[in-house]
Every structure is written in C-alpha cells, then in structure tokens.
Amino acid sequence: MQSCLYECHVMHHRFAPKAHRFLYRIFLFAIDLDELDRLQQRLAFFSIRRPAPYAFRDRDYLPTHEPVHNGPRPADLAPSSPAASLKERVTAFLAARGVDLSGGRVVLITLPRVLGYLFNPVSFYFCYDRSGVPVASVAEVTNTFKEMKPFFLGPECLVHPAIPSPVACPPSPAFRLRTPKYFYVSPYSDVNLDFDFILHPPGDRLSIQIDDYAGSTRTLTSTLTGSRHELTNARLAWFTLKYPLITLRIISLIHWHALLLWLKRVPWFAKAARAHDQRSLHRPHASIARSPRLEQSGTTPAAVKAETL
16 A cells, blocks of 8 residues: 555754754654545554544545635635545645646645544645656645645646755655745744745655745744654554654644743744734634734733644
8 A cells, every 4th residue: 555654753943033943753644545445444543434543534634615714715726515525625726726636646644633632733745646746745734723724836846856855865856835824833933934845755755844934044944754664553553652642742742842932032922913914724713713903912921822833
C-alpha cells in the first residue's frame, strides 16, 4: 500500500522580536485517500466509521462546502456538496484552480482523531496525476480556535532543481510558495506576515519547511522531517506506546511554549483586534464572526490562544 507512517522531528525557531527555539518528536499518518477502506480492514486500531483509538473522519478536513469568512463564496473556491468524500472535495478544489486530478491519487499527511480528540496544526495534501507525477499540494492550517485555511500550491510551484532539503538527503522536487498569511495562527505573529512553504513530496523521507516573513526579514522557521515506516498493526501499536495521546501532547506543548513566550515579554495581540485582516478561512471563531471589524477585546494574556506553527 501507499499509506504509511512517518516518525518525525518538529523544530520551531523564532528569530524576532526575541529568540525562542524548541524541538520535539511525533509521528504522523500518510494516508492514500483511495486506501481508507483497506486500512480499516487491515488495522485493528484504525477506523473510518466506527469508534477506534485512531478514527479518521472525512468531515474533519477541507470543508469547502461550508461558508468562507471574509473571502470568496464557497462556489468560487471549490464546487462541492456536504455528501462529497474528502477525495472528491480535494479533486474539486484542484479543478477550480485548473488542475485535473482525474485518475490520480491524494496522500494526506495528518493525525486522525486520537481517542476522539482531533488537532492538527497543519495537514498536507500531496496530489499526483494518473502517471504518478506530483501536480499540486495543499497545506491546510488549523489554529487553536479550530479555524481552518487551505493554501494551494499548484504545478507552477513545483521547483526543479529542488530547494535544498532541511534533512541530509539527495535533492528532490519541492513545491515552493510565498504568500500572505491573512490568518491568526499565533498571538505572537502578525496576521499580515507571509508564509514561505517548501513542501517536498513524501518518499522514504518527509521534508517540509514553513517560514514566516515580515517583508524581507525571516521571523520564524518551522521544519517537519522524518523517516518512513510501514503502516502495520505492530508499528502503530509501538508508536502508540512511544507517543501516547499524541494530539493532547501537541496541544499541551503549544500552550506551554506560548506561556514561555509571554514570560519573555514577547508582544502579543488579541484575535479580535485584527478581524478584518483574517480572510478566506473556514469555521470562524465568534470573536471575528460577529463583525468584519472589531475593536481590541479585553482578552488577558492567560486567555491567549497559543501558536500552532
């Protein structure tokens, strides 16, 4: 099967306004969306319909049939219906941007629900045509308010020769895009920064880098690097023991490092303060859904949601 697991290192290094760096280990699923039924049949701890320690639900991803906050109408983004499968929604999302995925496949790098709890700071879709050539990628960013925003990297973003990988391995093709964020990811990062994506299609190694830029100044770099493992019952059981309650660990680390940044007196701002600059996202939080422009709220630092990238 194409589906597998990746054991990864996550590294974040903030350069400005104050330095802050951390490194931790996780594991991720790489799921070929055409193999979901086979995975459910083969894996004791994985399910797409019934309750299970690892539960994959289509509705948790790419909600292009839902309203879009402060952006184009849903039909302008991707024509889809609530009944469409995730593979169908991805195909429609790409078709709306001129990419024909007929007969192709989609590999999703993510974590499913773990004991019912879901949180992915970012999930990555790698899309291949019928001949197996990578033609597009989508980075679906989710913040701690459960808002979601997809960033599209099309065929024009595929770079040859590739940008050097963050890990020591032979160069490979990579999707590269620098684009305005317009999304509240962290109270310590302006929503008007740029994302700079470098996404290598996964193989024996996983290599992803996302940088934040304020003009020409890089303020933050984040890397996700790892090695491929077969997706078997034994391997999944071992990773479950090695990384228990992985989604809860991720959200706990996010809030822990947010507290450390606050203790370092890094300037922060409340989510409602920049409502008009948060664009083209799904499932808007009440703090921005009430009005396109809101004055800064009385949120206290203790209530600030933490960074997810």
